Amino acid sequence: MRVLGIDPGIAIMGFGFIDKSGHKLTPVQYGCIQTEAGTPQEVRLKQIYESSCELLDRYQPDTVAVEKLFFNKNVTNAFSVGQARGVFMLAAAQRGLPISEYTPMQVKQAVVGYGGAEKKQVQEMVKMLLKLATIPKPDDVADALAVAICHAHSLVLNERMNGAKKI
Secondary structure (H helix, E strand, O other): OEEEEEEOOOOEEEEEEEEEEOOEEEEEEEEEEEOOOOOOHHHHHHHHHHHHHHHHHHHOOOEEEEEOOOOOOOHHHHHHHHHHHHHHHHHHHHOOOOEEEEOHHHHHHHHHOOOOOOHHHHHHHHHHHOOOOOOOOOHHHHHHHHHHHHHHHHHHHHHHHHHHHOO
């Protein structure tokens, strides 16, 4: 099963495709979609949409996981990130892909085993779990891979729970 994890952003949207086979997780492709500051918002959203469509069509994920928005003080930034997130989700929905959402705490819990883990701990676990030579950069890419890993672990748990229900 191919899982796509997304760390939404208007300037940088991290993405990470991983393949899940049994308990084995294999990185397929990861990186980020970047837009230039100062570019009109609608142009940036169009760039994100077109890049998202291209990635979805090229790598054909079976399922998508997106990090839920968490914002503290910068409401303007949260709106922009929300719009970028929505544009990506539209591209995925147009392809009939199931979309799951996870909070940052859920991602940390699934990847590190502790919901209050530091960013560096999450990045190190992503590197270890996917057997990468280095931590993916920028941070948004490592975050997207962490979201994909979280979803892959959730799929395993759901399979086990559904198997238990059939008995």
